[in-house]
Amino acid sequence: MRLAGLRPVAAAALLRIVFDLHELRHHLPTARLSFEPWPGRSPFSVAGAKYVAGENRTPRIPEAIITPLLAWSLRYVNYYAGDILASRAELDRLEAKRNRLVAAEAGLDHTDRRSRQRQRLNTYIAALRRQGRGIPIWTTAHNGTTRTDPQSGKVTPPINYHLIHLHAGIDAQVEPAMHLGLTTGAPDLIAAAIAELGTEIGGMDTPISADLDTGLPWRTRFDAKVLALEEVMLQSAAYVVCAYLSGMRDSEIQAMKRGCLSITRAEDGAILRHRIKSTAYKGKRGCGEETEWVTIAPVAEAIAVLERLSARAGQARGTTTLWPVLTLRANTKTHVSAEIVRQLNRFRDHLNDRFGTAQAPIIPASPNGAPWRLTTRQFRRTIAWHIANRPFGTIAGMIQYKHASVAAFEGYAGSSRSGFRGEIEAQRALGQIDDILVYFDDRQGGARLGGPAANRIGAALDTAAHELAPLPAMIADRPRLRTMLGSLARTLHVGPLADCFFDPATALCLNRISEPGATGPMIAMCEPVRCPNACIAERHRPAWQRGADEARLLLREKRLPEPQRVTLQAEVARIERVLEQIAPGAATPRTGVAGEGEEAGFRVTG
DNA sequence: TTGGATTTGGCGCGAGATTG
DNA sequence: CAATCTCGCGCCAAATCCAA
Numbered sequence: 001m002r003l004a005g006l007r008p009v010a011a012a013a014l015l016r017i018v019f020d021l022h023e024l025r026h027h028l029p030t031a032r033l034s035f036e037p038w039p040g041r042s043p044f045s046v047a048g049a050k051y052v053a054g055e056n057r058t059p060r061i062p063e064a065i066i067t068p069l070l071a072w073s074l075r076y077v078n079y080y081a082g083d084i085l086a087s088r089a090e091l092d093r094l095e096a097k098r099n100r101l102v103a104a105e106a107g108l109d110h111t112d113r114r115s116r117q118r119q120r121l122n123t124y125i126a127a128l129r130r131q132g133r134g135i136p137i138w139t140t141a142h143n144g145t146t147r148t149d150p151q152s153g154k155v156t157p158p159i160n161y162h163l164i165h166l167h168a169g170i171d172a173q174v175e176p177a178m179h180l181g182l183t184t185g186a187p188d189l190i191a192a193a194i195a196e197l198g199t200e201i202g203g204m205d206t207p208i209s210a211d212l213d214t215g216l217p218w219r220t221r222f223d224a225k226v227l228a229l230e231e232v233m234l235q236s237a238a239y240v241v242c243a244y245l246s247g248m249r250d251s252e253i254q255a256m257k258r259g260c261l262s263i264t265r266a267e268d269g270a271i272l273r274h275r276i277k278s279t280a281y282k283g284k285r286g287c288g289e290e291t292e293w294v295t296i297a298p299v300a301e302a303i304a305v306l307e308r309l310s311a312r313a314g315q316a317r318g319t320t321t322l323w324p325v326l327t328l329r330a331n332t333k334t335h336v337s338a339e340i341v342r343q344l345n346r347f348r349d350h351l352n353d354r355f356g357t358a359q360a361p362i363i364p365a366s367p368n369g370a371p372w373r374l375t376t377r378q379f380r381r382t383i384a385w386h387i388a389n390r391p392f393g394t395i396a397g398m399i400q401y402k403h404a405s406v407a408a409f410e411g412y413a414g415s416s417r418s419g420f421r422g423e424i425e426a427q428r429a430l431g432q433i434d435d436i437l438v439y440f441d442d443r444q445g446g447a448r449l450g451g452p453a454a455n456r457i458g459a460a461l462d463t464a465a466h467e468l469a470p471l472p473a474m475i476a477d478r479p480r481l482r483t484m485l486g487s488l489a490r491t492l493h494v495g496p497l498a499d500c501f502f503d504p505a506t507a508l509c510l511n512r513i514s515e516p517g518a519t520g521p522m523i524a525m526c527e528p529v530r531c532p533n534a535c536i537a538e539r540h541r542p543a544w545q546r547g548a549d550e551a552r553l554l555l556r557e558k559r560l561p562e563p564q565r566v567t568l569q570a571e572v573a574r575i576e577r578v579l580e581q582i583a584p585g586a587a588t589p590r591t592g593v594a595g596e597g598e599e600a601g602f603r604v605t606g
Numbered sequence: 607t608t609g610g611a612t613t614t615g616g617c618g619c620g621a622g623a624t625t626g
Numbered sequence: 627c628a629a630t631c632t633c634g635c636g637c638c639a640a641a642t643c644c645a646a
Contacts, residue, residue: 138641141641158641158642161641161642162640162641173640176608176609177607177608181642182607183607184607225640225641232616249629250629250630251629251630325617325618327616327617327639333617333618333619337618338618338619338630338631338632339616339617339618341630341631341632342616342617346616375630375631375632376630376631377625377626377629377630377631607646608644608645608646609644609645609646610643610644610645610646611642611643611644611645612641612642612643612644613640613641613642613643614639614640614641615638615639615640616637616638616639617636617637617638617639618635618636618637618638619634619635619636619637620633620634620635621632621633621634622631622632622633623630623631623632623633624629624630624631624632625628625629625630625631626627626628626629626630
């Protein structure tokens with residue numbers, strides 16, 4: 001096999017078959033292998049392969065991509081899901097009714113059946129007339145076949161005979177001769193109705209909810225095909241929510257079954273904890289180990305949606321998985337499994353096609369210009385990075401973690417044995433290096449620093465730059481730069497109002513807690529204008545600006561008590577000094593804000 | 607009228623490659 | 627090593643067209 005040019009891993013996969021024939025010998029009628037091939041060895045080692053651990057090469061999803069992706073996934077799960085599930089219920093009702101009618105009329109002669117069908121068609125058309133609606137046409141021209149409107153000459157998708165048949169009680173799949181489009185059907189009635197009422201895309205009755213932004217329906221009404229598509233999109237959206245916000249691996253998410261979610265409530269009924277029971281596959285071949293994850297409300301909602309979404313397919317196939325293949329064709333497997341990757345990327349394209357424009361896509365392209373290729377691993381890696389490095393960023397804000405709290409994240413992500421905590425720590429180290437390199441580049445670009453630590457950090461960055469000279473710093477030897485800045489990076493903790501170059505000996509935040517031995521800063525206790533470890537950079541400007549704006553708004557209140565007014569004015573002045581420090585293009589950088597000892601610093605409140 | 611033909615997109619699978 | 631990813635191939639279903 002090796003001579004045939006196969007890589008060792010590929011050869012190992014083939015050898016595994018031989019091993020399986022022995023392992024499963026008691027279950028095989030003929031092809032069993034009675035002797036053990038290569039006793040005590042694995043196919044991997046027999047094939048001569050060896051594992052060389054390298055650097056983690058799964059890319060992190062850029063913030064510009066994960067933020068809208070998560071926002072739209074949550075929108076699907078929280079808002080659109082209602083319409084999608086309701087439409088499916090409507091379609092099920094229509095089909096059941098159609099089946100009843102067909103069965104009831106099976107014994108009648110052809111003419112009689114036809115006249116009943118035409119009568120029901122007339123009833124349906126009358127109902128559309130009452131509601132001011134048109135004859136249903138499909139949303140898309142399925143195979144390029146189109147219909148040309150006899151009056152306007154416009155090209156539209158074809159007439160949705162499928163839906164009309166449901167209302168008229170016809171199963172054209174079973175009895176093609178009953179198709180209403182045939183001359184013996186009712187093309188006369190339908191053509192007349194279109195001339196009178198016009199057409200309507202989709203045509204199902206379930207109303208479409210208003211979009212949060214525009215107040216208009218978020219899409220046209222459903223037809224059977226579009227409904228199936230949106231169900232798959234909803235499944236993908238739920239996957240994004242589960243994968244990203246829980247930090248579970250793909251195999252663990254896909255092992256979730258109906259009823260895997262449990263909620264612990266306090267005595268007063270308030271929700272304390274959402275728990276997911278699933279199976280962790282880590283180093284175990286074949287069978288996994290039941291494990292429990294603690295998660296947050298958005299994931300619980302996504303699972304609730306999945307339970308309803310998977311009900312139909314699950315019932316038809318007799319599975320309890322939350323991830324069935326939704327189409328009910330024969331010869332399909334029961335579980336989405338690896339197809340989820342294609343589905344996720346289809347979801348990305350769907351969002352752009354449906355809700356974005358060429359100029360302003362919903363999910364922007366990746367840095368190389370091509371669409372970002374989503375894979376399942378990226379989500380876990382990205383959330384680990386966010387938890388480690390931006391616990392208060394846009395993602396945290398989106399899921400209502402208003403108060404920056406690393407602990408809250410760790411509460412749901414770190415409790416299980418899935419090794420997620422270790423992953424977070426690995427990402428923290430990487431993030432710190434990335435962040436310090438941003439500092440370095442900004443410094444080379446002339447950016448200025450504020451806060452008490454500004455001088456110390458500025459000097460350290462300049463030293464590094466000096467040592468790299470005479471190379472132009474921007475194209476300097478990056479690996480060497482990483483090494484040089486490594487120790488500084490390890491102390492860096494990014495915060496909303498200031499970054500902390502943490503030194504436990506001088507950290508003010510640690511004065512406020514009693515237990516010694518803290519290994520990191522208490523971000524919620526940060527006093528960025530006083531603490532010698534605080535460094536304020538351009539990226540913190542919006543937060544400070546917001547603080548100033550809020551204070552100014554309060555100052556406009558005429559009946560403000562005088563002491564409070566004085567305090568607020570002092571705060572505005574202090575913020576302005578900070579903003580001045582980091583203002584681009586001003587004179588030489590100054591040290592931290594002097595003479596600011598009289599009161600507790602500007603605390604993190606947002 | 608009827609039984610293919612046509613077209614399209616989605617799905618399942620397998621082989622090999624990649625990743626942690 | 628096990629899990630996961632990639633991607634082409636082939637199959638299938640759906641809706642309608644079209645020739646016999």
